[in-house]
Amino acid sequence: xxxxxxxxxxxxxxxxLLAFLLLCFQSSAWVTGADFTKIWTNSNQxxxxxxxxxxxxxxxxxxxxxxxxxxxxxSFLGTVIGVAAALxxxxxxxxVVTENRxxxxxxxxxxxxxxxxxNLLLAALxxxxxxxxxxxxxxxxxxxxxGMVSQLMFQAIExxxxxxxxxxxxxxxxxxxxxxxxxxPQVMSQFASYTFYAFEVNVRASTVLGYVGAGGIGVILxxxxxxxxxxxxxxxxxxILVTVAVVDFCSERVRxxxx
Numbered sequence: 001x002x003x004x005x006x007x008x009x010x011x012x013x014x015x016x017l018l019a020f021l022l023l024c025f026q027s028s029a030w031v032t033g034a035d036f037t038k039i040w041t042n043s044n045q046x047x048x049x050x051x052x053x054x055x056x057x058x059x060x061x062x063x064x065x066x067x068x069x070x071x072x073x074x075s076f077l078g079t080v081i082g083v084a085a086a087l088x089x090x091x092x093x094x095x096v097v098t099e100n101r102x103x104x105x106x107x108x109x110x111x112x113x114x115x116x117x118x119n120l121l122l123a124a125l126x127x128x129x130x131x132x133x134x135x136x137x138x139x140x141x142x143x144x145x146x147g148m149v150s151q152l153m154f155q156a157i158e159x160x161x162x163x164x165x166x167x168x169x170x171x172x173x174x175x176x177x178x179x180x181x182x183x184x185p186q187v188m189s190q191f192a193s194y195t196f197y198a199f200e201v202n203v204r205a206s207t208v209l210g211y212v213g214a215g216g217i218g219v220i221l222x223x224x225x226x227x228x229x230x231x232x233x234x235x236x237x238x239x240i241l242v243t244v245a246v247v248d249f250c251s252e253r254v255r256x257x258x259x
Contacts, residue, residue, distance in 0.1 A: 049230060056234035064217065064239050071216035072243070074137040075202040081138070082145025083195050089146070090153030096160065097179055108154070114147035119205050123212045137209050137216055144205065145198045152194045153187070160186045200251040207240050 029036065039046075091097045093107040123140040130136050164182040173181070210218020217236060224232040 052230040053234045055231055056238055057229075057231040058235065060232050060235050061239070064220065064236060067217040067220055068239060068243060070134055071206050071218070072203065072247075074134055074216050075141060075199060075206045078138045078141025078206075079145050079195065079199040079202050081142040083149050083191075083198065085142070085146045086150035086153055087191070090150040090157065091179060091183075093150065093154040094157045096157055096162075096165070097175070097183065111147060111150050111154075114143065115151060117143075117147075119144050119209065120212055123209045127212055134216065137206060140209055141202045141206060145202060148201070149194050149198050153191060156187045156190045156194075157183060196251045196254050200248055203247045204244050 028034075089107060089111065093104050093111060095101055095104045098104050119140060122143055123136060126136040126139050130139070160183060164186070165178055168178045168182040206216050207218045207221065210216050210220070211222045217240065221233065221236045221240075224230075224236060
């Protein structure tokens with residue numbers, strides 16, 4: 001390394017870069033109206049919040065079990081419906097199956113359109129159409145899972161080995177037989193892994209859907225926050241963290257067994 005390339009000779013470049021980043025940070029704060037001094041001026045409020053938040057209401061735990069079970073049921077059912085719908089659409093979105101680039105582009109566009117809609121917006125739309133309840137949460141999770149898993153699935157199909165497809169076509173197999181016997185066996189382990197990953201993501205997402213009335217433990221969390229009952233909020237968050245950790249652990253073990 002040459003002497004001019006050492007830290008001492010490049011120090012001014014690093015200082016200029018740091019000054020530029022600080023300028024961008026300050027400009028962003030000025031444009032958005034963010035006032036970081038409120039962190040210090042509201043320190044008394046923060047102390048009052050944490051003094052209650054760090055003392056979870058353990059006696060409220062039995063009342064959380066049923067909503068937590070409903071949240072898991074919502075996640076499971078929504079995942080199953082979403083994956084079941086994603087499988088045929090992911091096949092149609094690949095040129096490997098359709099051999100028609102235009103048709104695959106149309107399906108990919110539709111899948112991309114679905115993925116652009118956020119979970120909370122989906123839940124709000126379903127609440128307006130169906131009403132408040134667990135059914136809304138299931139449909140929201142199903143649509144979200146459909147958009148996410150179908151994208152992963154058709155990308156996996158696009159990378160498979162074409163030799164089994166050519167062999168099946170050479171002996172006179174039709175497209176259905178090629179799909180079942182030459183394509184799906186190569187990607188089923190990945191599909192199973194994506195399914196458990198989607199369930200893992202949906203358990204976390206379903207806890208937030210209650211904010212717009214989609215059922216589950218999120219409804220209780222939203223109500224407790226609205227009532228400023230931070231002891232219960234703390235207990236709810238602990239239960240959510242424990243549940244997500246257990247689901248993540250089990251999902252990871254199962255996904256590893258398929259890889």
